[in-house]
Amino acid sequence: MTFYTLQYLQNHRDVNQILLYVLGGLGAIILVVALWLYLKNRFETKYRDLSIIMVLLMLLLFGLNYSTLEQHKSQSLSSAQVEPFLRSVAREKGIKVADVAINSTTLTDGSIVKIKNKYYRVALSTDRSSYTLERTHVIAKKITVKKGA
Known part of the structure; x- marks a missing residue:
């Protein structure tokens, strides 16, 4: 993943x-x-x-x-839409934006967010103005994080 x-x-x-x-x-x-x-x-x-x-x-x-x-x-x-979402998650959790990653290049309901070593499923409202993070567990053993250079 x-x-x-x-x-x-x-x-x-x-x-x-x-x-x-x-x-x-x-x-x-x-x-x-x-x-x-x-x-x-x-x-x-x-x-x-x-x-x-x-x-x-x-x-x-x-x-x-x-x-x-x-x-x-x-x-x-x-x-x-992903950029303000990642910034919002980092601000809410009180961490740096670099410690937050998402498994999709677009913001969709059901995306998985990686915050440090924990994973959360994103539940978006119908108008995409709010979200809920629900703790989840990832089955995939191979996880790569692509960071900007």
């Missing part, structure tokens, strides 16, 4: 966003260079062909990224 700390969740989200921006920016730069070379040397068709290929590749990349972006946006909204 894998648990995630607040620092890991924050770093993981930032890396995914940076990767999407870098890929989009790199594709846009290649497209601009190919179009500039084509306009400079109109008689050489290799630049025109390269420009067309890059436009098609960028359209494909934007289509894939749009789908991923919509999925990422809904996942970010769900994972954004």
Whole structure:
């Protein structure tokens, strides 16, 4: 069973966003260079062909990224709820946020929270504005905690 700390969740989200921006920016730069070379040397068709290929590749990349972006946006909204939840649990128990971990990247009813060496099941209200922690025991012997770097 894998648990995630607040620092890991924050770093993981930032890396995914940076990767999407870098890929989009790199594709846009290649497209601009190919179009500039084509306009400079109109008689050489290799630049025109390269420009067309890059436009098609960028359209494909934007289509894939749009789908991923919509999925990422809904996942970010769900994972954004985890951060205040972990802070609230740490404040309630009087411990550091680094000592609290959750077994899911999104806040769901029935998630398991690891507080130091104890485990609690989360029961959320219907509007997700309150929660109850119920002591539980984990059967899984292999437990890893992913901490942010």
